[in-house]
Amino acid sequence: MTIRLLDALEARRAIPQLCAVLCDCVQGGASVGFMLPFSKDEALSFWSATIDAVERGDILLLAAEHDGEIVGTVQIGLRQPPNQPHRADLKKLLVHRKARGLGLSRLLMAAAEDAAARADKSLLVLDTARGEIAETIYEKLGWSRAGMVPDYALFPDGRFCDTVIFYKRLANASHESLSA
Numbered sequence: 001m002t003i004r005l006l007d008a009l010e011a012r013r014a015i016p017q018l019c020a021v022l023c024d025c026v027q028g029g030a031s032v033g034f035m036l037p038f039s040k041d042e043a044l045s046f047w048s049a050t051i052d053a054v055e056r057g058d059i060l061l062l063a064a065e066h067d068g069e070i071v072g073t074v075q076i077g078l079r080q081p082p083n084q085p086h087r088a089d090l091k092k093l094l095v096h097r098k099a100r101g102l103g104l105s106r107l108l109m110a111a112a113e114d115a116a117a118r119a120d121k122s123l124l125v126l127d128t129a130r131g132e133i134a135e136t137i138y139e140k141l142g143w144s145r146a147g148m149v150p151d152y153a154l155f156p157d158g159r160f161c162d163t164v165i166f167y168k169r170l171a172n173a174s175h176e177s178l179s180a
Contacts, residue, residue, distance in 0.1 A: 001064060001065065001066050001102065001103075001104065001107060002064070002065045003062055003063070003064050003065075003107050003108060003111040004062065004063050004065065005060060005061070005062055005111075005115055006054070006061045006062070006063050007054065008051050008052075008054045008055035011047070011050075011051045011054055011061055011063075012051055014063065014070055015044065015047050015048075015051075017069060017070035018043075018047045018063075018070060018073060019040055019043035019044055019047060020096070021070060021071060021072065021073060021094050021095075021096045022034075022043045022046065022047070022094060023038060023040060023043050024096045024097055024098075025094045025095070025096070025097075026038040026043075026156050027156075028097050029155060029156055029157065030094070030129075030132075030156070031129040031132070031153055031154070031155045031156070031161045032092055032094065033092075033153075034046075034156060035154065035156050035158070036156040036157055036158075038156065050075065053079075057078065058077065058078055058079040059075050059076065059077055059078065059079075059091075060075065060076040060078060060112075060115050060116075060119065061073065061075050062074050062075075062076075062108055062111050062112055062115065064095070064099070064104045064107060064108050066099050066102065066104070071095065071096040071098065071099035071104065072093075072094060072095040072096065072099060072104040072105070072108055073092065073093075073094050073108070074090065074091070074092065074093045074094070074108040074109065074111075074112045075090070075091040075092050076088050076089070076090060076091070076112055076115060076116050076119070076121075076124075077089035077090075077091050078119055078121070085120075086120075086121060086122045086123055087121060087122075087123045087124070087125060088116045088119065088121040088123075088124055088125075089124070089125055089126065090109075090112055090116075090124050090125070090126040091126070093105060093108060093109065093126075093134060095108075105134070105137050106137070106141065109137075109138075109141050110141075112124075113168065113170055116170060117170045117171060121170065122169060122170050123167060123168070123169055123170065124167065124168045124170065125146075125165065125166070125167045126138065126143070126165075126166050126167075127152070127163045127164065127165050127166070128163065128164055128166065129153070129155070129161045129162070129163060129164075130148055130161070130162035130163065130164045131162070135164055138166045141168075142168065143166040143167065143168045144166060144167055144168065145164060145165070145166055146165040146166060146167050147164070147165050148162055148163065148164050148165070149162065149163045149165070150162050
């Protein structure tokens, strides 16, 4: 298994694999911003916009490869308001159902935290559906629960979804003195 940071060109070449991962996750019921029925065209539109953001430097995109195929991804949203230069949003941790149980979520999260620290971020924030396996994964990886918002989003089938907000401080401490 390999975790790689994709640049825009690499991501464009990988669009079919990226679309396959996203489609599988949505069809599997993951609350990642999309509703059923979910089409390949919707996946293509999402990845095209994401790759444009990678090209602008607004997002870092990491991919997990298994047997030469992308089977997982995670994003780090770098662009923040001027009063939050130290913070990034961890977004769209996606692992294809055929690759689950291989430890890819753990590897993707570790790589994302490392990439965020290299990008001079000292705080990561994410949200996830309450009661889903991702909630347990984030807790096991040392993320702190900030709270829960009821009925925050919908699952792809239309049911309401409570959302848990997590954060993690990174070892990168370069922004600790910003207010000093």
